[in-house]
Amino acid sequence: MIIPQALDPVTALKQAMPDAVEDVREYGGDITIVVKPDHLQAVSQYLRDTSGLVYNFLSDVSAVDYYPDYNRPGRFGVSYHILSLLYKRRLRVKVYLPEEAPSVATVTTIWPGANWLEREIADMMGIDFVGHPDLRRLLMPDDWQGHPHRRDYPLGYETVMFSFNADEIMKHKPHATD
């Protein structure tokens, strides 16, 4: 089998979709391509299907919250870590999303494995993935309020229960209702 010459993902993407790329950064050997959220699906499709790139494996989707004083284009960042099994290299595609109603198109149509990774982020970070087949809560209970991985969500702790304060604690426990 002849393997086509590997292309540099940054120059290839900049050539094919000059509007999509916002920024390119490198840290510790990781290349990050920041793209506009509107172009995410097209960029993903391009990176997976172009010969010479073939990012055919989605390693991870992680979201990060830059609350409270972010000096970035948006409060939330969603990083897609993609991997090319053919060329043995990784790439990070990143989008920044606004504080108000953060939402981005799903990539489950390109990498089906994104299904639960995006569902987890929707659950824990409160980011909407438009077009996702099933965005129910994944790790938290169905009736949970809030999104625990946001930075403005308190870590919380439980007071140790003794006989003298047991009743008081039980009274204030957030038991699931109905």
Added chain:
Amino acid sequence: MALQTAANTNDPMAEWAGSLEQLKGLVTERALTGETMLLNMGPHHPSTHGVLRLLLELDGEEVITCLPDIGFLHTGIEKNIESKSYEKAVPLTDRMDYLAPMSNNTAYCLAVEKLVGLQVPERAQIMRVICLEMTRLNSHLVWLGTHAIDLGAMSVFLYCFREREELLKMFEMLSGQRMMGSYMRPGGVWRDFPPEFLPMLENFLGYFPSRVDDYEALLTKNPIWMDRTQGVGVIEPEKAMAWGVSGPSLRGSGVAWDLRKSMPYSGYDMFDFNVPVGEHGDVYDRFMVRIREMRESVKIMQQAIKRLPAKGPFRSDNRKFVPPPRAELGQSMEAVIHHFKLWTEGFAAPDEEVFVAIESPRGELGCYLHGTGGNKPRRVHFKTPSFMHISSLPVMTHGHLIADLVAIVGSVDVVLGDCDR
């Protein structure tokens, strides 16, 4: 986004209708008319290896829809790490995949090292490799024992746990703990190997391959075992890659992808070993891949013992990140300052993001780490193989008998602590 809770009325049937309403679009229409049966498997079913609930739609014994429900073991480890300094988070990572704690430690430590640019001495890397391969054996032994017991072969379990006991004794020797050792630290490992450790490991490696022969004698050509596993839970290589299946489960489908070989970390490129692959992508091939992997692990460890220098640092001596050893504290004022700084405040890491992936016994274990510029991370996310494997269960189980489901869940080797974190 969340499910609508059932209408709060006094009519019990109304609540039931509400629950059915929630399942619309997730199960077929036939389930709503009662033509097919909805069955909960778990969360306490022994063959789900932890607390995994599978909502099954059955046509007779055939699985039409499988909806995994996870989160029962969610402990908020990622959120907790955000409030700890970098080194103090290591013990939390042990508790994710409790059958392969050293792999979790390593993924996290590699991420921290990449974030702050910390070098690990070569001797420490070889020590890590030895521990990682011991962890792999440990995990594969539990997998083999429980997988076999799920399918009715009781004795294999007892033999596997006999060998695992020896490994746990060695872990205790290293770290003082049988399971959650937190032995890996940013910059190297916690302490040097005790003198009695390597002879014990060499002795173990001497007889372990013959024990693998014993397991194989019980299973590999066993007609019942072959009937139960061959042609069951087939996943094609393209599908496996698309669904993010990794590790032995991906190699069982014939994709020779092992991060130790393809994208080496921690000095794995120095070792000579094979990457076993299967052909059919069924339960039997995944079983064979793991069995052969155990033999490869023995090979790696034997080479590592030969390569391990007798003397040398087991941890980086960069005092900005690694606390000084106890002996230095009595002699050097600098050491006292470093000790105090590192154990109270910790070290600062830049406001950047890194991603590191290693080959854990279950597959690709990724760690995403984002610093703040201060002493605590902004975000840690672990991409765990069990999570991806459970999400791909619906693909693997479709059209199989419910009895095969047990074999399939066992064959992808899920650990729910790993999945829920």
